[in-house]
Amino acid sequence: MVTPDVGSIQEKVTKNFSLEKFEYISERHFDLTDNFSLVEVSEYDIVTASGDVINEGAEAVFILYTNLFGADIA
Numbered sequence: 001m002v003t004p005d006v007g008s009i010q011e012k013v014t015k016n017f018s019l020e021k022f023e024y025i026s027e028r029h030f031d032l033t034d035n036f037s038l039v040e041v042s043e044y045d046i047v048t049a050s051g052d053v054i055n056e057g058a059e060a061v062f063i064l065y066t067n068l069f070g071a072d073i074a
Helices: 005-018 043-055
Strands: none
Touching: none
């Protein structure tokens, strides 16, 4: 899972996914707190975070938030 969230929000998101029986292996978050900064996350940073998650054993990567430019990466 890759999100722009701060750690405390990321923990809540992963807990909610776990309650729905989604297993997550690894996560990365960018510790952002405002909507404007979301669009400043580069494609490179998203690719790097996704690669880190995959390298830690994830079979798929969920890039959360529409303002992160994850669609072009898929």
